[in-house]
Amino acid sequence: MRFDDLLQLFVPKDRVFFPLFVKDTQNLVTISKTLVQLVNCVDPTQRRALIKEVERLEHVGDNITHEIFNELSTNFITPFDREDIHALASSIDDIADFIHGSSKRIDLYKIVEVSPAIIKLAELIETSAQELHIAVSEFGGTRDLNKIKEACVKINSIENHADDVFNMAIANLFEQEKDAIAIIKIKEILAALETATDKCEDAANVLQTILVKNA
Amino acid sequence: MRFDDLLQLFVPKDRVFFPLFVKDTQNLVTISKTLVQLVNCVDPTQRRALIKEVERLEHVGDNITHEIFNELSTNFITPFDREDIHALASSIDDIADFIHGSSKRIDLYKIVEVSPAIIKLAELIETSAQELHIAVSEFGGTRDLNKIKEACVKINSIENHADDVFNMAIANLFEQEKDAIAIIKIKEILAALETATDKCEDAANVLQTILVKNA
Amino acid sequence: MRFDDLLQLFVPKDRVFFPLFVKDTQNLVTISKTLVQLVNCVDPTQRRALIKEVERLEHVGDNITHEIFNELSTNFITPFDREDIHALASSIDDIADFIHGSSKRIDLYKIVEVSPAIIKLAELIETSAQELHIAVSEFGGTRDLNKIKEACVKINSIENHADDVFNMAIANLFEQEKDAIAIIKIKEILAALETATDKCEDAANVLQTILVKNA
Numbered sequence: 001m002r003f004d005d006l007l008q009l010f011v012p013k014d015r016v017f018f019p020l021f022v023k024d025t026q027n028l029v030t031i032s033k034t035l036v037q038l039v040n041c042v043d044p045t046q047r048r049a050l051i052k053e054v055e056r057l058e059h060v061g062d063n064i065t066h067e068i069f070n071e072l073s074t075n076f077i078t079p080f081d082r083e084d085i086h087a088l089a090s091s092i093d094d095i096a097d098f099i100h101g102s103s104k105r106i107d108l109y110k111i112v113e114v115s116p117a118i119i120k121l122a123e124l125i126e127t128s129a130q131e132l133h134i135a136v137s138e139f140g141g142t143r144d145l146n147k148i149k150e151a152c153v154k155i156n157s158i159e160n161h162a163d164d165v166f167n168m169a170i171a172n173l174f175e176q177e178k179d180a181i182a183i184i185k186i187k188e189i190l191a192a193l194e195t196a197t198d199k200c201e202d203a204a205n206v207l208q209t210i211l212v213k214n215a
Numbered sequence: 216m217r218f219d220d221l222l223q224l225f226v227p228k229d230r231v232f233f234p235l236f237v238k239d240t241q242n243l244v245t246i247s248k249t250l251v252q253l254v255n256c257v258d259p260t261q262r263r264a265l266i267k268e269v270e271r272l273e274h275v276g277d278n279i280t281h282e283i284f285n286e287l288s289t290n291f292i293t294p295f296d297r298e299d300i301h302a303l304a305s306s307i308d309d310i311a312d313f314i315h316g317s318s319k320r321i322d323l324y325k326i327v328e329v330s331p332a333i334i335k336l337a338e339l340i341e342t343s344a345q346e347l348h349i350a351v352s353e354f355g356g357t358r359d360l361n362k363i364k365e366a367c368v369k370i371n372s373i374e375n376h377a378d379d380v381f382n383m384a385i386a387n388l389f390e391q392e393k394d395a396i397a398i399i400k401i402k403e404i405l406a407a408l409e410t411a412t413d414k415c416e417d418a419a420n421v422l423q424t425i426l427v428k429n430a
Numbered sequence: 431m432r433f434d435d436l437l438q439l440f441v442p443k444d445r446v447f448f449p450l451f452v453k454d455t456q457n458l459v460t461i462s463k464t465l466v467q468l469v470n471c472v473d474p475t476q477r478r479a480l481i482k483e484v485e486r487l488e489h490v491g492d493n494i495t496h497e498i499f500n501e502l503s504t505n506f507i508t509p510f511d512r513e514d515i516h517a518l519a520s521s522i523d524d525i526a527d528f529i530h531g532s533s534k535r536i537d538l539y540k541i542v543e544v545s546p547a548i549i550k551l552a553e554l555i556e557t558s559a560q561e562l563h564i565a566v567s568e569f570g571g572t573r574d575l576n577k578i579k580e581a582c583v584k585i586n587s588i589e590n591h592a593d594d595v596f597n598m599a600i601a602n603l604f605e606q607e608k609d610a611i612a613i614i615k616i617k618e619i620l621a622a623l624e625t626a627t628d629k630c631e632d633a634a635n636v637l638q639t640i641l642v643k644n645a
Contacts, residue, residue, distance in 0.1 A: 072642055082642050090635070108601035170403075171323035180395035180610035184617070187399070188600075205305070212287055212297050385618075386538035395610035402614070420520070427502055427512050 014079035016071050018140025024064045024092045025133035031057040031099050032126040038103060039114045039122045051107045058100040065093045084210045091203040092132075095196055099125060102192035109185045117169030118186075121162055121193035128158045128200040135207055148211065155204040162197040166190055229294035231286050233355025239279045239307045240348035246272040246314050247341040253318060254329045254337045266322045273315040280308045299425045306418040307347075310411055314340060317407035324400045332384030333401075336377055336408035343373045343415040350422055363426065370419040377412035381405055444509035446501050448570025454494045454522045455563035461487040461529050462556040468533060469544045469552045481537045488530040495523045514640050521633040522562075525626055529555060532622035539615045547599030548616075551592055551623035558588045558630040565637055578641065585634040592627035596620055 031054055038050035068089040072082060106114070135151035138144055169190055177183050246269055253265035283304040287297060321329070350366035353359055384405055392398050461484055468480035498519040502512060536544070565581035568574055599620055607613050 069638075083639060086635075086639060086642070104597060108597055109604055167319060167323055174324055174396060174400060178396075180399065181604065181608075181613060183396060183399060184610065184613060185604060205301075208284075209298060209301060212301070382534060382538055389539055389611065389615060393611075395614065398611060398614060420516075423499075424513060424516060427516070 014140065016075065017068065017079065017085055018136065020064060020068050020071065021088065021092070021136045022133070022140050024061060024068070024089070025129065025136045027057060027061050027064060028092060028095055028099075028129040029126070029133050031061070031096055032122070032129040035099050035103060036119075036122045036126050038106070039119050048107070051103050054100055054103040058096050061093060061096040065089050080210050081213065084206055084213070088203060088206045088210070091199055091206055094199040095125075095129070095132075095203065098192050098196035098199055102189050102196065105185075105189050105192060109189070111185065111189070115169065115186060117165055117172075118189060118193065120165050121190065121197070124158050124162045124165070125193060125196045125200070128155050128197055131155050131158070132200055132203055135204065139207065139210075145211065148207065152204040152208055155200050159197045159201040162194050166194040229355065231290065232283065232294065232300055233351065235279060235283050235286065236303065236307070236351045237348070237355050239276060239283070239304070240344065240351045242272060242276050242279060243307060243310055243314075243344040244341070244348050246276070246311055247337070247344040250314050250318060251334075251337045251341050253321070254334050263322070266318050269315055269318040273311050276308060276311040280304050295425050296428065299421055299428070303418060303421045303425070306414055306421055309414040310340075310344070310347075310418065313407050313411035313414055317404050317411065320400075320404045320407060324404070326400065326404070330384065330401060332380055332387075333404060333408065335380050336405065336412070339373050339377045339380070340408065340411050340415070343370050343412055346370050346373070347415055347418055350419065354422065354425075360426065363422065367419040367423055370415050374412045374416040377409050381409040444570065446505065447498065447509065447515055448566065450494060450498050450501065451518060451522070451566045452563070452570050454491060454498070454519070455559065455566045457487060457491050457494060458522060458525055458529075458559040459556070459563050461491070461526055462552070462559040465529050465533060466549075466552045466556050468536070469549050478537070481533050484530055484533040488526050491523060491526040495519050510640050511643065514636055514643070518633060518636045518640070521629055521636055524629040525555075525559070525562075525633065528622050528626035528629055532619050532626065535615075535619050535622060539619070541615065541619070545599065545616060547595055547602075548619060548623065550595050551620065551627070554588050554592045554595070555623060555626045555630070558585050558627055561585050561588070562630055562633055565634065569637065569640075575641065578637065582634040582638055585630050589627045589631040592624050596624040 034050055034053050034057065038047055038054065041047040041050060068085065072078065072085055078085060105111075131151040131154045135148045135155075138147045138151070170187060173183050173186055177186070249265055249268050249272065253262055253269065256262040256265060283300065287293065287300055293300060320326075346366040346369045350363045350370075353362045353366070385402060388398050388401055392401070464480055464483050464487065468477055468484065471477040471480060498515065502508065502515055508515060535541075536548075561581040561584045565578045565585075568577045568581070600617060603613055603616055607616070
């Protein structure tokens with residue numbers, strides 16, 4: 001037990017950080033839903049509008065991140081280790097960045113047809129974002145440890161699944177696509193999507209670290 | 216000196232975590248030996264069996280990782296900072312993941328001839344895994360600081376060496392291979408192998424962090 | 431407030447670590463200036479000499495990193511959390527590594543013409559290194575929080591800018607370059623340069639973590 005754990009007994013329940021994290025992961029759910037719409041959209045004008053929407057939502061997320069960092073610098077005593085609050089905010093920010101990154105690449109590389117693996121990965125990101133939102137909301141609410149752990153386990157298994165989807169997609173790409181430049185482009189997009197699920201796992205790991213420290 | 220350092224004076228010698236880490240790095244040594252056999256194997260059936268064995272051993276490692284995380288959540292007082300135990304377990308897990316990842320790619324990309332650079336990197340991973348096993352065993356045993364540092368220095372220098380092998384291999388690839396798709400495939404495998412040595416360095420760095428904190 | 435924060439009240443002003451960090455970031459400024467010269471240099475012999483100079487300066491940086499780690503293991507009480515000193519030294523080391531990595535690739539891949547995006551990224555790295563040097567010097571000196579925050583904000587915005595330059599460069603590459611192997615090579619160099627700006631942001635984040643903890 002650490003000195004700050006002792007202190008924490010006197011610290012009021014967190015009313016500052018988790019409400020912001022809940023807002024942040026709610027925004028992630030919205031971005032990832034937009035991503036799923038975007039990769040399923042065949043109309044170029046509508047798709048372009050959805051790409052712009054992902055960009056806008058990424059900025060919304062940036063503002064929440066800054067709000068968290070500001071609270072961190074003005075609160076003398078925090079309900080959890082400062083570095084964990086920092087790490088959680090950073091990894092949520094990373095998830096939004098990689099969703100935005102893959103959406104931007106679809107635009108910049110002038111991708112016309114989106115492959116089934118890209119759609120599948122977008123769906124996995126959406127599910128993972130939803131689980132992260134559940135875990136964070138539970139943490140900021142009644143804090144049912146089993147529910148939080150369950151969501152984290154799901155996020156981990158989604159990341160494994162995304163890994164398999166990514167690997168199979170790359171193998172198929174090498175089988176079927178003979179244009180090396182097309183391979184490079186699609187590989188880049190798949191990699192950005194797959195990394196978004198890695199970052200969800202990072203966020204889940206920070207949550208588990210906070211749980212472990214406050215066990 | 217921190218409050219938990221004071222407490223630690225009363226903490227019994229670690230009988231839980233390091234035995235698990237020793238088991239974990241022993242498993243890494245076995246996976247990396249299998250990897251070396253695999254990249255040296257020319258018989259397709261036998262190679263496929265070795266790839267399956269790498270996959271099986273990666274699952275063995277996953278189970279040890281979970282065992283460590285379980286111990287972490289049930290032990291109130293830990294002999295080292297919880298976050299460092301978490302970080303060490305995670306980086307050992309990462310090493311196994313990247314070994315498995317490169318082995319899986321050799322399979323998925325239907326690589327027939329394995330280049331000398333791939334063999335060299337596999338051998339460097341094996342040596343690095345052995346040094347990590349030495350460092351971890353020493354930490355869990357008589358804790359001879361010089362031996363631990365020596366192993367960590369070797370892991371660092373192996374990582375530098377792997378970096379050079381990787382860079383030269385990519386340069387040669389660009390010189391000699393004119394098929395862009397072949398270049399992409401081999402580059403992916405070389406990168407996964409090289410990252411495995413990076414992850415060994417990460418594990419060594421966590422060990423050194425633990426040493427520094429408990430100096 | 432932690433036990434070590436209390437202790438810190440009795441700790442003399444840091445006379446060991448920040449002077450080394452100042453030396454380390456000064457070296458970063460020099461490496462990045464050399465990188466800018468190198469990418470603007472058209473004479474092969476002179477360019478080769480500049481690449482060698484980047485390599486030499488990277489070793490200088492390595493020695494400063496080791497000096498910091500040595501101080502860490504011999505100082506019982508540190509003015510900041512040991513792990514943050516470790517993390518800051520590691521990220522400065524990473525910046526130098528990626529600058530060296532991109533310079534080495536220009537050499538190994540026998541790049542003749544350097545694209546405007548490569549030059550732009552090298553310039554962004556130089557500006558970011560300068561801001562990091564300002565932030566670190568301020569931290570080790572009069573510690574004007576506003577100046578440090580200002581430099582960190584600039585480093586963050588440079589990283590965003592570098593991201594845009596990178597993305598546009600890749601999009602243009604796909605438009606204009608039809609040789610897939612040339613695309614792979616240039617993409618690798620651009621990626622190494624862009625990662626150097628990411629690592630500057632990591633270093634700025636560690637600095638901000640130290641600020642937050644010592645607020």
